[in-house]
Amino acid sequence: MTRLPRTRSLARRLLRRSPAASGEGCRVCGSGHLRHRHLTFVRDTTKECDIRRCLDCGYVAILRTEESIWKEKTSLDHSSGRVGTAERVGREFHMGKLAADILGRDGLSVLVYGAGGNLDNLHIEQLDQVKRVAIGDIMKLRDDAEFVDLTKPARERFDIVVASEVVEHFRDPRTDFERLFGYVADDGLIVASTNIHAGNDLARDGYIFYPDHTSYYSPRSLRMIANDAGYHLDFRAPMLGPRMRKRYVFFSRSRDLLEDVACYFGTEVYAPSESPQPHRPPPQRSHAAWRPEPEQA
Numbered sequence: 001m002t003r004l005p006r007t008r009s010l011a012r013r014l015l016r017r018s019p020a021a022s023g024e025g026c027r028v029c030g031s032g033h034l035r036h037r038h039l040t041f042v043r044d045t046t047k048e049c050d051i052r053r054c055l056d057c058g059y060v061a062i063l064r065t066e067e068s069i070w071k072e073k074t075s076l077d078h079s080s081g082r083v084g085t086a087e088r089v090g091r092e093f094h095m096g097k098l099a100a101d102i103l104g105r106d107g108l109s110v111l112v113y114g115a116g117g118n119l120d121n122l123h124i125e126q127l128d129q130v131k132r133v134a135i136g137d138i139m140k141l142r143d144d145a146e147f148v149d150l151t152k153p154a155r156e157r158f159d160i161v162v163a164s165e166v167v168e169h170f171r172d173p174r175t176d177f178e179r180l181f182g183y184v185a186d187d188g189l190i191v192a193s194t195n196i197h198a199g200n201d202l203a204r205d206g207y208i209f210y211p212d213h214t215s216y217y218s219p220r221s222l223r224m225i226a227n228d229a230g231y232h233l234d235f236r237a238p239m240l241g242p243r244m245r246k247r248y249v250f251f252s253r254s255r256d257l258l259e260d261v262a263c264y265f266g267t268e269v270y271a272p273s274e275s276p277q278p279h280r281p282p283p284q285r286s287h288a289a290w291r292p293e294p295e296q297a
Helices: 003-016 091-103 118-125 173-181 219-228 253-266 285-290
Strands: 032-039 048-056 058-065 108-113 130-137 146-151 156-164 186-195 232-236 248-252
Touching: 032 253, 091 108, 091 156, 091 186, 091 253, 108 118, 118 130, 130 248, 146 248, 173 186, 173 219, 186 253, 219 232
Parallel strands: 108 130, 108 156, 130 146, 156 186
Antiparallel strands: 032 048, 048 058, 186 248, 232 248
């Protein structure tokens, strides 16, 4: 590429990343190269939402005008199978144990970030490597565990921060991730679980129609958030659901620790979850054209 075309290409990229004239840019990268859509869920036409997808970083903002429903929660909900109870471990326990196994040291401190009604802290604190477990939330619903008020700046840092089904509720990803990052030690590990947008048809994706889901991340958008804050990241899949869009996202300032994550998955096939019998994974989309057609019976 000659210098002139290369300069023009750079200029086009910079223009795409410039906020729109209205000041309405991508919440992650600031680009004004956005696509607005009003969507109706094809499986339930009573569900609608407005979205703004960034054509540069792939982040999908789910536009909601109402206040967060989590600010109005006044009771505990244990109806979901992924939520731990006093008798049953849930997803946060498996995420916490995974992180403790990767760190491989004793005396660990753990923060369950956005714990809500989850009682997995009771099970995490039984792990031999764990010395202390706290629960963090935007309002105090329980008196049975050490509480961290997530509406206030972090006063201390933890070795492990578990954030299950939290980051999709972030309305200002840059600010909200900065708050999350503030709770983990420099040699510690964040394990977050969320669905990842892989270019699938949003009108057929029930994830964006869930109440109070406001952020749907692409891998690139999370990479930008992490790298700009001085973090490395990794993605691993628990075998949940037939489409397997769920990912555990690991964040750490330590490159060595992220290599420990890679080594853990050198022997483990998938990330542990509340599902005792994982679903059969779907075929890789990017290699579908290279696979032979199944023979007709």
